[in-house]
Amino acid sequence: MTDERFLPIHDQELLARGERVLGAGFRAMHERVLRVTELTSRLNVLPFDDEAGRTALLEQILGGPVPAGVTIYPPFYTDHGLRLDLAERVFVNQGCTFLDYAGIRLGEGVMVGPKATFITMGHPVDPAERRRFLTGAPIDVAENVWIGAGATILPGVSIGRDAVVAAGAVVADDVPAATLVAGPKGSVLRSW
Structure with a gap:
């Protein structure tokens, strides 16, 4: 069996350029989604104090060791897991969803509400075209960013260092470093 981590790399490269993907990658993606759904279902019913069990399942979901100081409170949801890149000291609070097929990077010290x-x-x-193609792009979140509760970060967004995304914001455009964005369109309110 082909390792699902490497089969859809061509798709990932196309998505990074803003192109549509179609074809063989769908099967591998579907198989990975089923596997990760099973793993996250197990993760999300563990007793909260079972840190060893939680770490073991997260390592299977992420495809490697959990970086130092990373905290993820369940329930936790992802569709792929292998393209979720977490740096040290990332904090992810309860009920967060990471649809990471095109790639998500959370820099050191990122906090997610x-x-x-x-x-x-x-x-x-x-x-x-809806059932024939997928579109997308990676999300990049720089160091020391705070993402507020219920915020939604859309494909292709980069969020600069020290920025704050307010609770409930929908972020469709890049966020400059050291700014606060809020509202249904994630508008910059101020910078520092």
């Missing part, structure tokens, strides 16, 4: 959602994939708007 409860029920935040990171989405790297979507479908074309054209109804004739």
Whole structure:
């Protein structure tokens, strides 16, 4: 069997350029989604004090060791896991979702509030193409960023160092370093 970590790399490269993907990668993606759904289902019912069990399942989901100081409170959801790159001291609160097929990077010291959602994939708007293609782009979150509760980060967004995304914001555009963004369109309110 082909390692699902490497089969869809071509798709990932296309997505990074903003192109659509179609074809063999869907099967590998589907198989990985089923596997990770099973793993996160097990993770999310563990007793909260079972740190060893939680770490073991997270290592299977992420495809390697959990970096030093990373804290993830369940429930935790991801569709792929292998493209979720967590630096040291990342904190993820309860109920967060990471749809990471196109790649998500959280820099050192990032804090993510409860029920935040990171989405790297979507479908074309054209109804004739919706079931034929996927679109998407990676999300990059720099060091020391705070993502507020219920915020949604959309495909292709980069968030600069020390920025704050307010609770409930929908972020569709890049966020400059050391700024606060808020509102349904994630508008810059101030910078420092």
